[in-house]
Amino acid sequence: MTDHIFQLPPDMATKRFSNATDAVDYLDRLYQASVAFLTDQFSNVLTTGDTDQRYRAFYPEVRITTTSYASIDSRLSFGHVAGPGSYATTVTRPDLFRNYLIQQIDLLLDNHKVDVSVGYSDTPIPLHFAVANDARVNAPETTTEFILRDVFDVPDLATTNDNIVNARGTAEADGTLPLAPFTAQRVDYSLARLSHYTATDPAHFQNHILFTNYQFYVQEFENYARQQLADPNSGYTSFVATGNAEISHADADLPISDKMPQMPTYHLKRADDSGITLVNIGVGPSNAKTATDHIAVLRPHAWLMVGHCAGLRNSQQLGDFVLAHAYLREDHVLDDDLPVWVPIPALAEIQTSLEQAVADVTKLKGYDLKRVMRTGTVATIDNRNWELRDQSGPVKRLSQSRSIALDMESATIAANGYRFRVPYGTLLCVSDKPLHGELKLPGMATDFYKTQVASHLQIGIRAMELLRDMPLERIHSRKLRSFDETAFL
DSSP, X not given: OOTTOEEOOOOOOOEEEXXXXXXXXXXXXXXXXXXXXXXXXXXHHHHHOOOSSEEOOEEEEEEEEEOOOOOOOTTSSSSSOSSSEEEEEEOOOTTTTHHHHHHHHHHHHHHHOSOEXXXXXXXXXXXXXXXXXXXXXXOOSBOSSOBGGGTBOOOOTTTSSOTTTTTSSOSOTTSOEESSSSOHHHHHHHHHHHHHHHSSOGGXXXXXXXXXXXXXXXXXXXXXXXXXXXXXXXOEEEEEETTTEEEOSTTOOOOOOSSOOSSOEEEEEETTSOSEEEXXXXXXXXXXXXXXXXXXXXXXXXXXXXXXXXXXXXXOOTTOEEEXXXXXXXXXXXXXXXXXXXXXXXXXXXXXXXHHHHHHHHOOOGGGGGGTEEEEEEEEESOTTGGGSOTHHHHHHHHHTTEEEEESSHHHHHHHHHHHTOOEEEEEEEEEBGGGTBOOOTTXXXXXXXXXXXXXXXXXXXXXXXXHTSOHHHHSOGGGOOSSOOSOO
């Protein structure tokens, strides 16, 4: 075998476009041609055993080049490049990201008054990602006849990383700057991980994500979904459960998956993807980071944490709500990506939506909201049994930070939202008070679970409805944007 010889698909010319829909149509043509070539060649090698050639196909890319410093509509925090230069991004799954790509390219065309170019990049598509959506094909690392990486490209860590969102080494050797926050290979990697961890296809994910740390919320979410499907005016079209089981009628049977994934996920869908996805991430900051690392590539409009927490103040009651306006980060899982000295601010649009949602569901207003909700700092820790330590250390820090609640996920989700430019927020429910003798033990929280889960979930859903009605540019404000940002949201 000669390593330097590659069989490539027929070449397709780079084209210029002044219409976003046409540009995305061509991106899809290029991508499908590459995927078809790799899939066919893999099947052929398996059949014939001929490994004398190497096969390669490339991701398409979209590129814009501007020489002008002309002012643009700066009211938007996205949709425009920072200055003269060439900007590009590789693209995968144009079918899945069609609406997003059209929106982002249309803003570029409108703001800069120059065409975009669409053609093949020089980034190979790994075989695993090319065949990921073809149920007829499986690409193992090795076969009985040949080593896969000797014949086809496999994932490359050099382009499967968070360099762009972490603002590290973002310019190419020729000076090209990134147009989007993630490369195609980084997106493909996360799409594969999402399918694995959630047991649902990434295409089902909606633009509004609710995270929870308890399975109790799942049944309530299904109940709500069935109520919405029974209402022809709700705007919701179907409900998807683990295993991609999908129903569109309120009384339809929903098959139970034989094997639950690590992060059971459920989707209440709308035709324009403005529905709600609920992800049970389980307990711990590692799970919270894993889920948000991968969901971020879908560019959701917002994600919220609606889980349980330990109340730290004696004045709190089991079942009280906690609206986080600051985070004490002792989870450690993001320290290498986002130093702890970086402040994670509360986002006004999220905060007001959550507070309004609490008022709408509890029917309390103004000062009376303080009966059931406290606003303050939420501490996130990586030790579930923190209360077994010598309390002089952790308790002192919690008091100095003015924390009112502690959990194991909220600061991680908020910090990754900040890092990935995804609007975030937290509304927790007090399920125990370990500093005051009310521990989360069998029997102690039964009544709490029965009475509070439904209303807590309803508040999260109501907050998402309020956010859905906001203009996108209001939610995605400059608060999450750094000095040099990508044009794509």
